[in-house]
Amino acid sequence: MSSVGQAVGYIGGAIIGAFFGYPMLGAAIGGMIGGALDPPKGPKIEGPRLNDLSVQTSTYGAQIPVIKGSVATFGNIFWVENNALKETKKTEEQGGKGGGGSAEYTTYSYSATFALGLCLGPIDSVRRIWCSGKLIYDSGDGTIGGTLANGITTSSIWPGSDHIYAFPEAAAGGAIRIYTGTSTQEPDPRMQAALGVANTPAYRGLAYIVFEDFQLADFGNSLMGAQFKVEVVETASTTQYSIQTRVQNGLYPNFSDEYGDYGFSTAGPYNPRIADGMMQFDKERTSYHVSLDGRLVARGIAPGIAPGSTGDPGEKFYVGTTSGGHAVYYNTTGPGCCGYLVVGGNTTFAGKFSPDWELQGACVGADGNLYIHQFDGVDSTLNKYDGNDLSLIWSHANDLPYNTTNIAYPYFPGTTAASAVNEGSLYWFLTVAGEEISFTVYSIADDGALTLLHEFTSEGGSGWNGHTVCPAAIGGICAISHNMGGFYVFDSTPVVTAETVPLSEIVSALCLESGLLEATDIDVTALTQEVRGYRITATAAIRAALEPLQACWPFDAIQHGYKIKFVPRGGSSGATVSSDDLGAAAPGDKEVIRLSLAREMDTQLPRRIETTFIDWNREYDTGTGPGAERLNTDAVNIRQIELPVVLTADEAAGIEQTLLYLYWMERADLAFTLPPSFLQLEPADIITVNTTDATHIVRLTRVQYLQDGRLECSAKYNHSPIYTPAAVGEDGAVTGQTLVYRGPTVLALLDVPCLSSTLMDKPGLLTAATGLYSGWQGAALLRSDDSGESYKNVETFAAPGSVIGYATAAIGTGVTHIVDFSSRLNVRLLYGTLASVTELQMYNGANHFAYGAHGRWEIIAAMTVTEESDDTYTLQNLMRGRFGTERYMTTHGTTDQIILLDQGLLRFVGMDVASVNLSRLWRAVTRGAQIDSATDVALAYSGVNLTPLSPVGLNGYCNVASFDWLITWTRRTRLVIEPFSGVAAPLAESSESYDVEIYSDSTYGTLKRTLTGLTSASATYTSAQQTTDFGAVQKFLYVKVYQLSATVGRGYPAAAVVGPTHLINLKSLIHFDEGGYEYLPYRKLALHCDGTNGSTTFTDVHGKTVTAGGNAQISTAQYPALTGKTSSGYLDGSGDYLSIPDSADWDFGTGDFAIRMRVRFSSHTTVQCLVSNYLNSTTGFSLQWRSETNTLRFGCAGDPAHLDVSWTPTDNIWYVIEVVRIGTSLFARVDGSQIGSPVTNSTNITGSTNPLLIGSLFAGSYIQPFHGYVSEVEVVKGTAINTSDYTPSPIPFADSALAITDKVGNAVTVTGTAAVVSNASSFGGYCLQANQASGYVSIPVIDLTADRWTIDLWITPDAMPSSGNQSGVFRYGTGDSGLGGLSVVIRSTGSARCYFGALVSPIETSVALFAAGVRSHLFIMRDGPRFYIGAAGTVGENKLVSDTAFVGNKGFDIGYALAASLDPKALKIDEWRVFSGEASYPTSGNYLPPTFPFPDP
Secondary structure, three states: OOOHHHOOOOEOOOOOOOOOOOOOOOOOOOOOOOOEOOOOOOOOOOOOOOOOOOOOEOOOOOOOOEEEEEEEEOOEEEEEHHHOOEEEEEEEEEOOOOOOOOEEEEEEEEEEEEEEEEEEOOOOEEEEEEEOOEEEEEOOOOOHHHHHHHOEOHHHOOOOOOEEEEOOHHHOOOEEEEEOOOOOOOOOHHHHHHHOHHHOOOOOOEEEEEEEEEEOHHHOOOOOOOOEEEEEEOOEEEEOOEEEEEEOOOOOOOHHHHOOOOOOOOOOOEEEEEEOOEEEEEEOOEEEEEEOOOOEEEEEEOOOOOOOOOOOHHHHOEEEEOOOOOEEEEEEOOOOOOEEEEEOOEOOOOOEOOOOOOEEEEEEOOOOOEEEEEEOOOOEEEEEEOOOOOOEEEEEEEOOOOOOOOOOOOEOOOEOEEEEEOOOOEEEEEEEEOOEEEEEEEEEOOOOOEEEEEEEEOOOOOOOOOOOEEEEEEOOEEEEEEOOOOEEEEEOOOEEEEOOEEHHHHHHHHHHOOOOOOHHHEEOOOOOOEEOEEEEOOOEOHHHHHHHHHHHOOEEEEEEOOEEEEEEOOOOOOEEEOHHHOOOOOOOOOOOOOOEEEEOOHHHOEEEEEEEEEEHHHOOOEEEOOOEEOOOOOOOEEEEEEEEEEEOHHHHHHHHHHHHHHHHHOOEEEEEEEOHHHOOOOOOOEEEEEOOOOEEEEEEEEEEEOOOOOEEEEEEEOOHHHHOOOOOOOOOOOOOOOOOOOOOEEEEEEOOOOOOOOOOOOOEEEEEEEEOOOOOOOEEEEEEOOOOOOOEEEEEEOOOEOOEEEEOOOOOOOOOOOOEEEEEEEEEEOOOOOOOOOHHHHHOOOOEEEEEOOOOOEEEEEEEEEEOOOOOEEEEEEEEEEOOOHHHOOOOOOOOEEEEOOOOOOEEEEOOHHHOOOEEEEEEEEOOOOHHHOOOEEEEOOOHHHOOOOOEEEEEEEOOOOOOEEEEEEOOOOOOOOOOOOOOOOOOOOOOOEEEEEEOOOOOOOEEEEEEEEOOOEEEEOHHHHHHHHOOOOOOEEEEEEEEEOOOEEOOOEEEEEOOHHHHHEEEEEOOOOOOOOOHHHEEEEEOOOOOOOOOOOOEOOOOOOEEEOOOEEEOOOOOOOOOOOOEEEEEOOOOEEEEOOOHHHOOEOOOEEEEEEEEEOOOOOOEEEEEOOOEOOEOEEEEEEOOOOEEEEEEOOOOOOEEEEOOOOOOOEEEEEEEEEOOEEEEEEOOEEEEEEEEOOOOEOOOOOOEEEOOEEOOOEEOOOEEEEEEEEEEEOOOOOOOOOOOOOOOOOOOOOOOOOOOOOOOEEEEOOEEEEOOOOHHHEEEEEEOOOEEEEEEEEEOOOOEEEEEEEEEEOOOOOOOOEEEEEEEOOOHHHOEOEEEEEEOOOOEEEEEOEOOOOEEOOOOOOOOOOOEEEEEEEEOOEEEEEEOOEEEEEEEOOOOOEOOEEEEEEOOOOOOOEOOOEEEEEEEEEEEOOOOOOOOOEOOOOOOOOOOO
C-alpha cells in the first residue's frame, strides 16, 4: 500500500514530439493527516481551464488533453504531408452564354493531408467532426442520409477495430482515418508512404485523425481557416443492423404482372449496382434508378445488356459487368434451371450448375471484382476474380449454403436467393421464403475467409412480399429490389451514442493515474452522480483536477483510516452535540471557550457568481450561465468561474446558485472542543450542535485528535437544500446541426421548343436540376466539348432547384384545340410542391411542364392540381401538345419525367450554332463535391427551339377539270405569342420557305416527288406530275410539308392524306341492319305490283302464277312513297281482281300467319274485299272493309268470332293494312299500329279449293270488288312479320334476305346460324345473332399496325356463362387466347376481358357491366404502346403491350373467341366499327358511349 499522506504528482501528459508512451499522470493528493482535500472557499478553481486548447493549434510541445465522457476538442495538427498544401490548377472558359465570346480563367485550389491529435487514448469513438462550425461527420446519425454522408467503410467498424475509415461527403473526395489510441494501433499508411515505414510511429496511446486530401476551397485555401472540432467519446454504446428503408411494393412496375412473370418461374430484377446515391437495376431492357431512401428517380433504357441476349434466360439472369467491362450472365440450358455462367463471353469460366453442381452463384461487387460461389462435392468455396483481367485473387472454402437440385436456380440476382459484396469487406447472402427475407452478413478477410457477423430474418407478414431478390451492397448497406415492385435497404453501420460516465469513475481514474495510489487506497462509492464530459487540458495537481468537479457536484475528500474517502455534500446530520459537551477541557485546565464563531465581512464576499462551461446543447461551444446574485448586501464582487465540464444551461444555473449560497453560508468559521465520547467523528460529517441560545447544523472541516482523547474541531454551517437547487437557465442560440447528405444532382437537359421569345430565340437549351436528397445545396453544370478532356462551367443552380418528378402512369393522346378535361396525369415529385392556377394564368404560361424524355418532350399545362394522400399530385384540365409538341402525345410511358417549366428555376445555356447535332458531355456537380463525383450525360443539342413547327390545316383540292391538286396549309410560329390576341403569327425565320413531299401510300416509305422552292403556304401537284409518278391521276395524296429554317434546315413535318381521309382510316363498319326479314322463309306470296303502265303482268317473287281478272292492270298514276317505287296495281271496282291458284300455302291451320298490303281507296262507300280464300260458309277466310259498320273485318268461315275493328279510311291515302294471328290472338294493324282490340281465334283455316283473290271474294261469282290501288302484298304462313307495333319501312320489301354488308367494302363471311335479327333495343331495330358454338361472321385481314386505333361495338348477352367461365365476343387473329392478336370474352362476373395470349396478362373491365338481356357498349383501344378496355361508360384496365405480343395484320371473327374456361352463350352484336388513326375514348375514368348509329362513310 502506498503512503496516502505522501503521494504527490501532477496531472498532464507527455509532450508531442518528445514522448508518446503511456503518460505519467501525477497528482498531488498531499495534505496533513486528518485533513480533507477540500477546495478553498468558493471553491477556488485553479485546475483545468475552460479555454485551454479552445482553438485548433499546430504547436510543438502542446498539451495532450485527457477526455472523460464525451467532450469536443480542437486538437493539434502535428503532421502535414510534405509540409505543404497540394495545389491544383484549373483553367476554364467562362462567359459566352448564348454563343458569344468567352475568356479563359485559371484558378487555383488547395487540399491538404494532415494528422490532427485529439487526446490521450484509448477512446471508444469519435462521434462528430465539425470544420469551421460546419458538421461534416456524425456517426451518431442512424438515418440512411447520415450513413451516406459519413461514407463509413465497413472494414474498420467491427468490435476490436482500432481505427475507422470513412469518406465523408463533406470532405469532397477526401477521406478520414480515425485512430482510437489503443496500445496496438498500427501506423497510418499515408504517413508511412510519405515518411517511410521505418520513420513512422504508431502513436499508440494517442487518439488522432488523418485527413486525406481535404479540400480547403471553402476555408480560404488554408489550414488556418479549417478549424476542426472533434467530439471524442471515451465511453460509447453502439447499435447496428437495421432496416433503413422499407417500400413493400408499388415503387416500380410489378414485373410479375406487367410482363407476365408468375411467381418463381422467371427472373426478377437483375444487373444490380449502387451509384450516384441510387440503387440501379434492370428488367425487360429497362433501367430503374431508386434513391436509397426509397423513391423512384428515373426509368430509362437499360445499359450493358448481356451480349447475344434477346429476352431469353440469358437476359433474365444478367449478373452485372465487372470493372474491366466483362459481362456476366447465366444461360439456362435445361432441364429445369440448369445452365452455365458466361463471363466475358467465356462459357466454361465457372463450370456448370448441373450435373456436377460446381456453379452455385455469382455477383459483381462494388469494387468491380467478380465473386463466384462454387461447390466441389464437399466444400463450398468463394472465389474472387480481378474485375479487369479476371485473374484469380483468392479462393477460400467457407460455410455457405449450396444447392443440388435443378428445381431452383443458382444464387443470382433475380432468383429466390442471391449474394452481394461491397468494396470487398462484406459478403451478404439473402434468401426469400414466403413473406420472409433472411440475410446473413459476413466479413471478408484478406485471404477470403468469411466470419459470420450477423443473421437477420424479417418477421412473417412484416410487409415483404417479393418472390425474387436483386441485391447490391456498398459500404455497410445492402439495397434490395424484388419482383413485386418493393425496395429495402439494410444497414450494418454502427450508430454511436455517447454515454455518461459515473463521477466516481472519473475521480478514481484521476487519483490512480498518479501511479502512486492503488484502487484499495481510495473509496469513491458514495459518489453517484453522472458526468456527460470533462476535459483536462493542462498540467495540474490532482486537487486542481478535482476542483471543477467539486464545483459542479460538491464533495469532500477525507482520510478514512488508511484510505482517501470521497464524500458528497448535502447529507443530513448524523450526531448531536449538547451544550454540556462543548468546551471539553483537559484535567487541570481552566474553563475554555465552549463555541467560537468568526465570520468574513460582506465586502469580502461575492455579490454575484457567473460561470462559463462546455454547453451540451450547443455542440460543446462555451456556454454562459445566467448568474446567481445576492441583492440585499453591500458586497460588490463578481466571481467568475470557468468549468471545463459538459453541462446544460439548467445545470449551470443550479451550480451558480449552489456556489453563491456556499460562499455566504460558509463565511462563518466555527470552532469547538469535544470530549472523547465523539471519537467516531471525522471530517465531512454533518452534526447538530446545541448551545444554550441556538442550534447549529454544521459540516466538520477539520478534526484534530488530541493525546488525551479530546477532539478539536473546525466546522462550517451546512444547509442540505442548497445542494438541490431549483434554478433554471436559458439556453443560448441552439447551434445543434444535423448531418445532411447532399447527394448527387438530378439533371434534366431540355431540348424543347422556344418557350420565351426573348430568352430562347437563339441556339441553346433549357436545363433543370434538383437534388436527389433533401440535403442538396445546389450544383454547377459543366460541359465538355472535347470528349471529356476538359470541362467548363456553364451554369449554376441554387437550392432547392427545379421541380422535377415522374409520371406514375402514362396518358394517351388528348385534344389540343381546347382544354382536355378528360385526361388525368398523376406525378410524384422528388422535391417541391405544385398548386392549381386559374385558366388565365395557365394561358399566360403558369403550370407548364415538360413531360416525356429527351427526343420526345411534350409540353403540357395543368389548370387543376390535386395533392393526393400518397403525396403524389394529379394534374387535370390540361392543355396538350403545346408549342408544337402534339406529335409526342402517343409516346409516353410509365415514369416519364415531368419538369415544371418555371423560368425562375430553369437555366438557359447558350450553344454555338455549329454545335447543333453534335454530342456533348454534361455533368451536374453538387455544390461542395468534386467534379469526378458526377457522371457524364451525353446529349446532342438538336436545335428544337430553332426548328419550325409543323404546319397545320394540311388539305387539298383536286380540280375536276384539270385533275391538278392544290395543296394548302397554315404556317405556325415557333415563337411565343399572346393567345387570342388576334395578332398574326410572326414568321420567326429569315424568309418563308417550304418543301412538300408526295408519298406512295400511308406508310410514307416510298417518296414519289419533292416540291421545292415554295415561298407561300400552297403547292400545285399537276396531273402530268401525277401521271409521271403514279401512272395515273390520284384520288388521294399522301403528303408531308416542312417549313424551312436557314439555321437548322427542315422543320417538323405535317403529314396528312389529302382527300377523303375518313374512307382511309375507317377499316370496318357493320350496322347489322339488314334485318326485318326473319319471316322471309315463311313468306308464300310477295307482289310488288311493279311494271309499265297498263301492263296486266303481275309477278310473284316466289314464282306463283298471278292472273289479272277483269281490267286489273299496272298503273303509274299512283304508287306508295317508297324508295325506287314508280307504279302499283289498279282495280277499278267493277270486277277487277288478281287471282293466284289454290295452294296449301293458304291453309294456315291453327298456326300463326300474317297478311300485309299497301292500299289506296278511291272510294269506300261499299263493302270491299281486300284478300280472300273463301269457299263456303265453313271453309276459307276473307279480309274486308265493311262500309255499313265502318270496320275492318277478318272472317274465318265457320267461326262466328270475327275480327271486327272500327276504322274508317280516307280516300286517296296510302295505308299499310296488316292482319296477324300470333298464338290465339288475332288483331289488325294500320300503318304499323294496332287498331282495336284483338280477339281470341284458334280456327283451323284449311280446306278451301278456291284461288287466293286480291280485290274480290268468290261466292259463285266475284263479289265485293275493291276500288283503288294495291302494292307490296305479302302473305306469310307459320310466323308473324312483326310481333309488335313498328314503323313501316321507307323501302319496298326485300325479295330475299339481304347479305350482311361492311360499309368499308370488306367481305363478310357468315358461318353457321349467324343471322341478322330484329331487336328493339338495337339501333335500327336489328342486330347480329351469334353464338360461338353455332354461328358467327368473319372479315378478312385489317391493318392495325398504327399505334392508335379503336374497336367498338354493342353487345347484348342472351345468357351469361356459368360461374367461373366465359363466352366469346370477338377475336383478332386465330391464336390461342389471342396470341399475336387479341381475344375478347364476357365473364360470368359481368366483366369483359381481352386476352393477348400468354405473353401479356389480360386487361379487364369492371364487373357487373354485362348481364343477360342488357345492351352495353364495349371498346378495345390502342393509344401509343398501351391497350385499353372500356364498357358501359367506364374505362377499365390498360396494359403495355409490345409489338411482339400484338401483330396488327389479322382478320376478325365476330361472335367467336378462344380462351380458357369457355361456356359459349348466344349474344347479340350491334354497330361494329374498326377505326385506325384515332384513339376515340379516354384512357381513364368515365366516357360517354355513342347515342346514335356509327355514321356511314
